[in-house]
Amino acid sequence: MTSRAIIPVKLSLTEGDFYTLWAPTWKEHGAEWQAFLGDDAGLFLFTSPAKMYAFLRSGKRHDLTSHPKWGAFDAQPADQIVPDKKESFDIIGAPAVLAGRPSYENVSTLGRVFQVSKSLAEVTGADDAVLFFASHSVLGNVQRGADHYAGEHGLGEWSAVGRAVLSNWDKVVASLDEQVRVIDVDDAATTEAQKLIDDARVRTAEARAAAEAAAKEAEEQADPYDSSVWGVAGIDPVKITLDGKSVYTLRTYVDGAPVFLGRHGEIFTFPTTRQLARWLVENDEHDMAGLATWETVMTHANAGELDVTVHPDNQYSFQGLVSDIGKGPDAVDTAQMGRGYELFADAADWAADDSLNSYLLANPRTQDYLSYMLGSTETAGYVPSKPYSDHANAWKELEEMLVKRFSKF
Structure with a gap:
């Protein structure tokens, strides 16, 4: 899904949209690990990227500081804390995706939702969600992409995924809802964090515009002969x-x-x-x-x-x-x-x-x-x-x- 070691994510659950950090599977000392922003007591969720950034700036303890890539993540500009479209996971909306045909967009969206939901279940110990993914092997094929459902039996298998979700997804979501622990941050710290994010966005946009202008100028000045035979x-x-x-x-x-x-x-x-x-x-x-x-x-x-x-x-x-x-x-x-x-x-x-x-x-x-x-x-x-x-x-x-x-x- 991404080559980034630590990813800001937006998770849509029953009580609304929440923000946290996700560290997909990584290897360390011969073992595989995965994690979300949290501590021994469970997952940390925030109601906005600014609140999450304010918490991180506070220096309070959390488990991801032991991640081998935490230093690189922490050094990024503030706007990198905001999830993009592909880092937003509508977990509660998964059944609606299955109501459509197995298009590239639908299969890709469902695959990402399954991936983060399964990881979330395993990290937090959400039993019903863990059992759901362990009991339905047909779910694994979603990660193969839309081409898997293009064959003669593709629609039938897509429907099988739909039946599994329709019968069990309420339990899956409920078990994940139980893990929601919203961390509050005071308004002043949140306001300051939002300002830092906004300023970083401006700098990122300016840098991107400058890079695009430089690339365009380089392209215009490039000698076509250089790319000839x-x-x-x-x-x-x-x-x-x-x-x-x-x-x-x-x-x-x-x-x-x-x-x-x-x-x-x-x-x-x-x-x-x-x-x-x-x-x-x-x-x-x-x-x-x-x-x-x-x-x-x-x-x-x-x-x-x-x-x-x-x-x-x-x-x-x-x-x-x-x-x-x-x-x-x-x-x-x-x-x-x-x-x-x-x-x-x-x-x-x-x-x-x-x-x-x-x-x-x-x-x-x-x-x-x-x-x-x-x-x-x-x-x-x-x-x-x-x-x-x-x-x-x-x-x-x-x-x-x-x-x-x-x-x-």
Whole structure:
């Protein structure tokens, strides 16, 4: 019914509605226990949640203080002392529930009433109620839910439960009524307790509203890509635009190391995302085939449901960069250059060759220029000088090294 260890409950008996605390079955030292708020003399009932809270605040002795979860319960906000709808048990009204059909609501309601009534009877020693639950095995099936009564004999069994209740429920209720011991609390303490409950309700409502607003904002700001097959698999489609052409491939990182869709240093590239998706269905000889999440991608590809969407973070454009480098440092989009260099480095790392490092070692002026433009601290005192065309030509050569890795361009 609930995962809470101690539950505030509302019990409807002959004399009206009463409030108390219920500790459903728990295990301690190898034995099973259950309890209600009370002491050696019996059950404590209150006519309002405020009176119950005032009593608890008074520090008077009761048995639940020995419950292993009492400290956690006692530390809750004051409004947690008020039962919600599912913690309200109309014990005296059980026959009315059985007058209806075994719907989900009716069976669930009756199951909760039976559960708390049986527990109440066993804890307080209400003999007639204990005997009733022990003598009618048909009652136990109510806990199985509405599906139990959906079969061919379901209505008949539901009627059997009704007959048992109709014949005995007055005795059950009467035996539970005998256990009613209403604890009175003075008006001043009750008024103070009610104020604490009301204040806590306001704070709870404000916290809930703030949480809902934050969740809504997070949902609105969430990137749909994260929940796509690519986001789930951690493998990204990549778009590379260079010399007026665009090609598509895939890339991921394993333990920080780049892995491209390709093999033996060749990056498999495609002019359209549709061609890429079709190729995947028919080919599995590439470095990504052994990835743990590759099956996630292929499940969608084989079902014809693979939408190859390139996130803006994975779009690399080299357009106009060579020309801008030739104009001087101020004309260069350093973010565009940095992303381009990232792609150069990733491709070289994946191919496990030293072509990029070897080129830069052979061209120290280019290495200094890139370090300066990309914000490296290793070039203190260096400032690019004309002719900038040398840097433009060097960048062009790096682009050509990248294109040589493509299967198609």
